[in-house]
Every structure is written in C-alpha cells, then in structure tokens.
Amino acid sequence: MPEPDAPLSAEGLEAALREVGATRYHNLHPFHKLLHSGQLDRDQVRAWALNRYCYQSAIPRKDAALMARCDDRELRREWLHRITDHDGTGGDSGGIERWLVLTDGLGLDRDYVVSKEGALPATKFAVEAYVRFVAEHSLLEAVASSLTELFAPGIHAERISGMLAHYDFINETVVAYFRRRLDQAPKDADFALDYVKRHARTAEQQRAVIRALTFKTEVLWAQLDALYFAYVAPGWPAPGAWRPGVAVGGA
Numbered sequence: 001m002p003e004p005d006a007p008l009s010a011e012g013l014e015a016a017l018r019e020v021g022a023t024r025y026h027n028l029h030p031f032h033k034l035l036h037s038g039q040l041d042r043d044q045v046r047a048w049a050l051n052r053y054c055y056q057s058a059i060p061r062k063d064a065a066l067m068a069r070c071d072d073r074e075l076r077r078e079w080l081h082r083i084t085d086h087d088g089t090g091g092d093s094g095g096i097e098r099w100l101v102l103t104d105g106l107g108l109d110r111d112y113v114v115s116k117e118g119a120l121p122a123t124k125f126a127v128e129a130y131v132r133f134v135a136e137h138s139l140l141e142a143v144a145s146s147l148t149e150l151f152a153p154g155i156h157a158e159r160i161s162g163m164l165a166h167y168d169f170i171n172e173t174v175v176a177y178f179r180r181r182l183d184q185a186p187k188d189a190d191f192a193l194d195y196v197k198r199h200a201r202t203a204e205q206q207r208a209v210i211r212a213l214t215f216k217t218e219v220l221w222a223q224l225d226a227l228y229f230a231y232v233a234p235g236w237p238a239p240g241a242w243r244p245g246v247a248v249g250g251a
C-alpha cells in the first residue's frame, strides 16, 4: 500500500492558495492593465461594465446554490449576508443596484444591461460555469471557489484610483460599488479562508480546494480574454453582442 500523502499545515495551505492568486488572478490580465491606466476609450469601458453585470447579477444565485446544499446552520448564517450585499435589504439598495449606477453613468440603457442581450457568449458561459461549479462540487470546494476575493481589495483600490485619475466620465458616484466592496470583501474572504483551513485536512481535500480556486481564476480570466478579443483586438464582437457606437434603447 502506498503511503497516504502528507497534508500541508494550515499555513502551508494558505501559502499555496495565495500563490494561486499571485500568479493567476485577473489583476494580471492585459485588459485590466488597460482599464486601470486610462488606455481604454469610453465604449471599451462600457463593454467591460455591461459584460461584468452578468457576473455581478449571478453572485446571489451562486451563493443561494451554496446555501441550498448546506446542512450547517452556522455556515448558512455566515453566508446569508452575501446575498443581501448584492440584492440589497431594507434601506440598502445593494451591490447590483450600485453596479447599475455605474452602467447608468456610462450612458448604457438599464433595461439593455439587465437583459444581458449585449453580453459576449464567453461571459455568459464563464459566469454560468461558476454557478454550476458551486452547485455541483463539494461544499468545501464551493467555499474555496470564493477565495479569489482575498485578492479583490487590491484590484478594487487600483481601479478606483486609476479610473478616477484617467477618465473624465468616471466620478465618485459611479465608483461607489468598488468603495463598498473594500469593506465587504475582506470580511467574506477572511471567513472563507478560515473555513477552508479548518476543513481541508487531507492532502486530497487540499488539492481540491487549490483546484477550486484555480478554476475560479479561470472563470475571471476567460471573461477578460473575451473582452480583449472582442473590443481591443481585433474587434469582432460576436453576432448579436453590443457594438461600439450603436445606440440602444434610452442610451
């Protein structure tokens, strides 16, 4: 019988997860470099915002899928606010509404954004792959797949300062979404990291959580590849996808 693999320590696992972020997170994608350094035009920023709406609007469905299969009441209590962070509750209109303030500010018609009609095929496939992954993999892998949020505050801070500095069509009102995430994401990521470190005990479980995080970096990366191909070079949006310069609805 071969010896079972020795698992990593909790700290070793955290280091391995952070390495995935350091080498694969979408802050490294050329599209983000262009976005944050002011090298995109308004239509290219619009393309990013309307595609990214698909991701935003799927997050509560993803989190509901996770909770639907979770027998642990404590975990459900901790996870629940992720849904209301995006959908809103009481006086808070929520993150999806704040995303629509961003697309409004870019002059995109709301109904058109919400319809997702102008989103690229790869955006829709990548986003749905994330929802499916969470519904179909183990709860531990589902939690681990959210761990890209460990690396999100850095990119949000870079985006706020970069976009405010470089684009005259960006102001404080439209970056409100990202300012709010600066508080929300670290709490969520710290909880998920602690959960993964406590529950991924065997080498096999640890490999599975590293794979889950890697998968998630691919979900994010694929969305930017699609944007780059369609709107930066060579500029061929798929049939039916939004095209720069075409007025839609009230835009």
Ligand SMILES: O=C(O)c1cc(C(=O)O)c2c(n1)C(=O)C(=O)c1cc(C(=O)O)[nH]c1-2
Pocket: 059, 145, 146, 147, 148, 149, 151, 152, 155, 156, 181, 220
């Ligand atoms: O702007 C970004 O780069 C970015 C990245 C991520 C992420 O790493 O998945 C999230 C967000 N933003 C975000 O705003 C957000 O609400 C969010 C939720 C989740 C998740 O997996 O549950 N990721 C992210």
